[in-house]
Amino acid sequence: MQNAEIELKFPVSDPAALQAALPGLGFRLDTPRTFEHNTLYDTPERELRTRQQILRLRNYGGLWTLTHKRRPDSGSDDLRYKVRIETETTVSEGAALADIFGQLGLRPAFIYEKYRSEWSHAVDAASDATAHLVVDETPIGTFAELEGPTGWIDQTLADLGVDPAICLTDSYGKLFLDWKTRTGSAAMHLTFAEVAATQLELANR
DSSP states (O other): OEEEEEEEEEEOSOHHHHHHHTGGGTOEEEEEEEEEEEEEEEOTTOHHHHTTOEEEEEEETTEEEEEEEEOOSSOOSOTTSEEEEEEEEEESOHHHHHHHHHHTTOEEEEEEEEEEEEEEEESOTTSOOEEEEEEEEETTEEEEEEESOHHHHHHHHHHHTOOGGGOBOOOHHHHHHHHHHHHOOOOSSBOHHHHHHHHHHHHTO
């Protein structure tokens, strides 16, 4: 399945308070807090990264999903939002697909983990279209991500009392690199075990 993905992130200081407010705003919980493990694959020369594309294998609650993302053929007129063309399919055996990638010369370039809760919301009363809000608890903080039409995103931010000035279009890879710069961490991947280990090492210096 291929579609244009429009999204925006914002940091969340109190995940419980945010999610407690969602049902009153018309959101429905689709997936409660579930562990997610992601691996981005690339060539040794990082050719996909150079072309601003990603190839991701995700395990979310036991379901394997393969995703390719790229920039649209023409640029977005509004740089406040992150816009990507996403092609996605489920796969039955993630380990076998990872082995195939290895045989083709693709290697794990970046691994990141989180606990994700998924919520959905009707875009408007006149259509069956659905937009989404997810809450991602990562090793470096909690973020919410809104995905849907730009008008719906703006209205949802207003309904939640979120200042648009704090919103982000950065990937988790970019957020991780920024965090490493701030903290001096030597972690190579955004996993709970690796981040905890490097934080302990930094605290003991």
